[in-house]
Amino acid sequence: MLRLAMAYVADHHVAEDVVQEAWLTAIRSLDRFEGRSSFKTWISGIVINHARSRRRKESRFLTFTSLLRGDEADRRGPTVDPSRFGRDGAWRELPTTWQNIPEDRLIGAETLDRIRSAIQDLPPKHREVIVLRDVAQLDAAAVGDLLGISAENQRVRLHRARAAVRKSLEEYVA
Helix, strand or coil: CHHHHHCCCCCHHHHHHHHHHHHHHHHHCHHHCCCCCCHHHHHHHHHHHHHHHHHHHCCCCCCHHHHHCHHHHHHCCCCCCHHHECCCCCECCCCCCCCCCCHHHHHCHHHHHHHHHHHHCCCHHHHHHHHHHHHCCCCHHHHHHHHCCCHHHHHHHHHHHHHHHHHHHHHHHC
């Protein structure tokens, strides 16, 4: 739940507050849980609502990088450079193998920091989908319901988010 909150608010302490508020809301609202979704999906929705609300309250300050983000990220072009593919749509050459990289570097704290940083740098609509699917491990239907988006939109956002994280990791290990 903390990781989920961190996708919406930048500060760890604020995310802890969000999770605590979400648990209090869940406990107070337990009698209204109808079982139309799993408990995990229900409580994730509560965390997301609290995190979004908190982010709105704290959005009085604008960072310079936030001015460059938003929908511009969608207009930059394809998520994977088309020159990496042949006419048949297959990879021209397979992506670099990670077998020759020392294990310490691959699973080390630096790599995890790089992944976290890449996820934080994503536009919010991509970040929330990758966090819900890959961190919170919710299924596609639950994510679509929580965010109010179609299955296709969820799939496209997830693809773009994963491609951006993959690109960041490729730059790191190259």
